[in-house]
Amino acid sequence: MKKIILSTAALALTAGIALADGHGKTIRMGTEGAYPPYNFLNDAGEVDGYEREMGDEMCKRAELTCEWVTNEWDSIIPNLTSGNYDTIIAGMSITDEREEVIDFTQNYIPPASSAYMAKSADADLTGGVIAAQTSTIQAGYVAESGATLLEFATYDDTVAAVMSGEADAVFADKDALVPTVEASGGELVFAGDDVPLGGGVGMGLRESDTELKEKFNAAITSMKEDGTINAAIVKWFGEDAKVFE
Structure with a gap:
């Protein structure tokens, strides 16, 4: 198992930090940082891309304090289940095989x-x-x-x-x-x-983190309803990209 290779600056999202375990803590958002335009490292060495923008907004709406870490793709699920971070937000398609190991939020990118x-x-x-x-x-x-x-x-x-x-x-x-x-x-x-292929891209979580999943699902729902997600898809993937209807 490969270790986390980079930790970026914490996001200053201060509006509430009531989490799934009932205690205040920072939610660690795990991504690859090497799959543009989904996620990549910008010139400042910080996580950027569609998923950074969406993840920041999800955390804001869920009233969570979040920070970003990057992890190599081939060990991204094992490092979630072992507790090195709390979510996977890394262009990961929802599949039956993966759902045998981890849980997913609803998709924030439609099946493409x-x-x-x-x-x-x-x-x-x-x-x-x-x-x-x-x-x-x-x-x-x-x-x-x-x-x-x-x-x-x-x-x-x-x-x-x-x-x-x-x-x-x-x-x-x-x-x-x-x-x-x-x-x-x-x-x-x-x-x-x-x-x-696949059922769209969702956020991966440990199966035990049901309350955290509910918080992110509520945030994603609100972002679909007000057009935030569709606007970001067009911004990052272009006018021809598939959006939510």
Whole structure:
């Protein structure tokens, strides 16, 4: 199990700190910090992105004092269950397999598509080598697709594998791939058809933290109802991104 590699400054959210255990404490928000635009580290070394904005607002509405920590993706669930932080807010899709180990809030990103990105639109997606981030629903899909799965610890590593020719394509959340394709100057393109996977992205919590889950669910509901979440989705993922109806 890998240790937490970075702790950022606490958020100064002072409006109430009544928590699930009945005592005042700081809620630690665990993220990866390496999956833009969901979450990433900005030039100041602080967690940024869609999930930072949403997480800050969730904590404000839930009247919780929160701070952000980053953890490598491949140990992000074990470090939640062992108590190194209190939530996972890291682009994590809600799946039946994960719900056997942890609990989830309702989704704060609707179910969206995964996609392939390659140097050529004609890349071999069924018989070739496909890169995916380890322990993701995309890696599981590739493993069952007939292609050769090449797993990496980070999203950037999967992209590097395609650029170097080690992999024929990357399979990942399309929302993460879009800015990479746009920034490539035509060197990278989408290949094949989009693939709908997962039940949307939710916040992961320990199964015992039922009151904390209720607080965040109430915050997410209010953010859906007043349009805050949809506005942030468009801001971070673009006008064509799927929003809540």
